[in-house]
């Protein structure tokens with residue numbers, strides 16, 4: 557029986573393109589469409605997508621339908637999908653499928669294009685990494701990615717003349733890209749690249765900058781993007797959005813390097829000035845940081861390393877907050893309030909107060925506005941710990 561629905565009629569009437577390239581492994585869908593359009597002499601991929609039977613809306617979407625594209629390449633839908641191109645069927649609502657990962661669209665740059673001209677020169681295609689909002693530099697070529705045209709200054713569109721040709725006609729490959737040589741930024745973008753492109757991590761590079769190696773192995777691309785975004789939110793407001801994104805990448809890279817010491821420095825320099833001393837607990841004092849990173853990220857077990865380091869920071873560096881017993885995975889709490897100390901040394905709080913007056917129990921120095929006494933167990937040489 558012949559199907560006569562509109563879609564199949566349309567499919568039958570479409571002649572394949574003259575040149576029908578196959579997608580490369582790792583090639584982004586809009587990059588592939590742009591390459592095919594350029595090879596076939598179209599002045600924009602929009603024309604090719606219209607020819608495939610798409611209306612303007614669909615042609616401009618992040619994921620035009622593979623079903624409508626397949627006939628242009630003389631392929632069956634099944635064969636075409638098997639090439640590994642990201643499809644729109646997995647890209648629903650606020651998510652876009654990139655290299656098989658479901659990425660929240662707020663972390664993508666699908667409507668705008670970026671590219672590493674050196675990668676294009678070497679590979680002849682644009683990979684999925686360049687659909688990510690934070691792909692601001694190429695970790696391989698150590699250069700900033702291009703996201704606007706150096707001639708017309710407009711943001712690069714996927715609907716342009718060619719892989720390295722802007723809408724305005726400017727050749728993008730002739731401009732010397734800006735070099736980037738911040739090792740931790742290159743390492744972070746290297747992790748992002750490898751995660752997204754389903755490749756193994758470069759542990760030598762990760763170790764050189766002192767990232768937490770095992771944690772980097774287990775973190776998903778979605779969580780990593782979310783972490784970068786959240787550090788960006790805590791950065792002071794910058795006018796230009798490109799600066800905001802680069803600052804977010806730089807902060808995250810710095811925090812992860814020399815782990816966990818630079819993280820402690822970050823907490824001290826960026827979060828501590830806003831600490832709330834009306835409460836005595838570490839979590840309460842750093843509430844907005846805690847909520848953002850440890851409450852609002854879906855796959856929170858991937859951030860256990862950061863949570864552990866946050867608690868170590870409280871005990872080893874900060875010492876101005878009580879660590880709630882539920883935080884502790886073992887009996888390692890060192891900084892305690894009076895009730896926890898009372899339980900720990902099996903003495904009544906009244907007795908403890910007496911011992912404080914006698915100088916036998918040492919109280920941690922407090923901050924202005926802090927009313928509760930805190931005790932560092934390591935300071936108490938005079939009392940026997942139970």
Ligand SMILES: [Zn+2]
Nearest residue numbers: 672675694697
């Ligand atoms: Zn590159």
Ligand SMILES: [Zn+2]
Nearest residue numbers: 705708722724
């Ligand atoms: Zn231009």
